[in-house]
Amino acid sequence: MMSGLKILGWIINAILYLVVIALWISIPDELKLCLSITVVTLILTIVMVVLDRERLAVIYESSQFTNFAQAFTAGILLFGILGMLNYFAWKNPIQWDVTGNNTYTLTDQTIKIVKNAKEDMRFLVFAKRVEFNQIKTLTDLYFFEKNNIHREYIDVETRPDLVSSNNVLKSPTIIVEYQGRREHVTVLNELSITNAIKKLSLGKLPMIVFTTGHGEASLESEENEGISHLGGILKNSNYNVVQMNTATTKNIPQEAEALVIWGPRQGFRKDEVQRIDEWVAAGGNLIIAFDPDLNGEKFPELKNILLKRGIYVSNDLVVDRLKHVNGSNGTVPMVDRFNSTSPIVKEFRGPIFFPLVSSISKVKGELEGTFTTVVSSMPFPASWAEKSNAEVIEGKVVFTQGKDTPGPITLAATWEGQSSRVSVFGNSTFLINTYKKFGENFIFFSNALNWTIEQDVLISFNLPVVKQEPVFISKPQLGIIFYFSVIVAPLTMFGLAFMFYRRRAVL
Structure with missing residues (x-):
């Protein structure tokens, strides 16, 4: 009876060792489970050795066991040597890309940027577990060039606490950490990751100036109508965010990368407009957002800055009957029509929404530059720009031929001159704290900000031409x-x- 129990114990112990090996191979991230099963298995082994010590003593004294011990020791030494060689190979990896277009090789620009970053770097990968292997293939390319890149993979489905504490807006996301600073990468390709590394390698934080004193949304307000959530995102993205009242400040800082006028409610004085116009003309970058005002136009002088550059922001209301937020009667368009030629939305899919949005159009301007539609509504008859405030107030908006403008309607646009860039939005409230859970809205703005201040460091790579050889x-x-x-x-x-x-x- 006792002998049978001992045999059963050894069988269970052997099965547990197989389970331990399977666990460490399949789910190495579940440390508590793997360690607990391993400890239980080792304890069971010790118990079985004590219980079966008499029979084991006979085996220990046999010549077969002596030969086995010698072979086992030699095997351990051999595996130790192979393990050391494997460790050195892992720390100093070498790969050969035999594809015709170097698919699995970083570009020369990326290699130079990565090797110039001397200190340790960390990639925090937030994704679903099924996406880990695909993302690892991409991050491996960087590890091959810089072996002090430390990578950590976090399952967004099992660790929502880390997702929230790290301000991760979408999955998958890679947070690149370098020199105590962070950059979120939401488009997982070589260009986006390299741009993040390049930005973190710069010594100075880009200064972004937000105007105040005209009823703009407050970066400090945590109320629903404030934009403190946006402010937190910008600070976490390594921007030096400054608020400035242009009415009481004589000059806009020359070191500012961009001036942001976000949803003003009161008009600007002529001297303020003149200072802003002169600053942009001298090479300053401008980001500006207007909201429709049913009480009439309040910003004719401010909008003249845009008119000089061929941008007209109308005080109307864009209606989209086909794609809109439920219950909005078409006045809150849900947008997924992006201009793929714009770097801002080249890899962006959305959707985003604008709660009451004005139309933007291209006109003949005094200054030479390139106007680009970034986001637009659906084609007519699905959408149009409603010009009648009375119809909007009554809640009976209908398209009027000859008065309203048929779609598609531009909702966000950019202008690029010789020395400055301008980004224009027909709505500002899509970034208020009320919508902080709608991450695509904030990613869209971050992309626009990066383009405006030319922090999209690398627009493209000198990629080899793919040879079509079927x-x-x-x-x-x-x-x-x-x-x-x-x-x-x-x-x-x-x-x-x-x-x-x-x-x-x-x-």
Whole structure:
């Protein structure tokens, strides 16, 4: 009876060792589970050795065990040497990319930027577990060039606490950490990651100036109508965010990368407008957002700055009957029509929404520059720009031929001159704290900010041209490949194995 229990104990112990190996291979991140099963298995082994010590003592004293111990020790030493070689190979990896267009090789620009970053770097990867392997393939390319990049993978489905504490707005996201600063990467490709590393390598934080004193949304207000959530995102993205009242400040700082006028409610004085216009003309970058005002136009002088550059922001209301937020009667468009030629939305899919938005259009301006539509509504008859405030107030908006403007309507646009960039939005409230859970809105603004201040450091790479060299295989050739790989090769290997077995038996 006791002998049978001992045999059962050894069988269970052996099964537990197999389970331990499987756990460490399949789910190494679950440390508590893996360690607990490992400890239980080792304790059971010690218990079995104590209980079965008499039979084991006989085995220990046998010549077979002595030979086994010598072979086992030699094996441990061999695996130790191989482990050290593997560690050095892992710390100093080498790979050969044999693809015709260097698909699995970083560009020369990226390699230079990565190697110039001397200190340790960390990649925090927030994604679903099923996405880890695909993302690892990309991050491996950076690790091959810089072996002091430390990578940590966090499952967004099991660690929502870390997602919230790290201000992760979408999955997958890579947070690049370098020199105590962070940059969020939401578009997972080489260009986006390299831009983040380049930005973190710069010594000075870009200064972004937000105007105050005209009823703009407050970066400090945590109320629903404030934009403190946006302010937190900007600070976490390594921007030096400054608030300034242009009515009481004589000059806009020359070191400012951009001036942001976000949803003013009161008009600007002429001297303020003049200072802003002169600052932009001298090479300053401008980000500006207006909201529709049913009480009439309040910012004619401020909008003249845009008119000089061929941008007209109308005081109307864009209606989209096809794609809008439920219950909005079409006045809160849900937008997913992006201009893929714009760097701001080249890899952006949305959707985003604008709660009451004005139309933006291209006109003939005094200054030369390039006007680009970034976001637009659906084509007519789904959308149009409603010009009648009376219809809006009554809640009976209908398209009036000859008065309203048929869609598609531009909702956000950019202008690029010789020395300055301008980003214009027909709505500002899409970034208020009420909508802080709608991450796509904030990612869209961050992309626009990066473009405006030219922090999209690398617009493109000098990628090699992909050679189109298709391989055509005939049906007989496919048959040869199939039969050789499935039948001939296995039978040949089996035959060789059987032949060697018989030879050893004879000897």
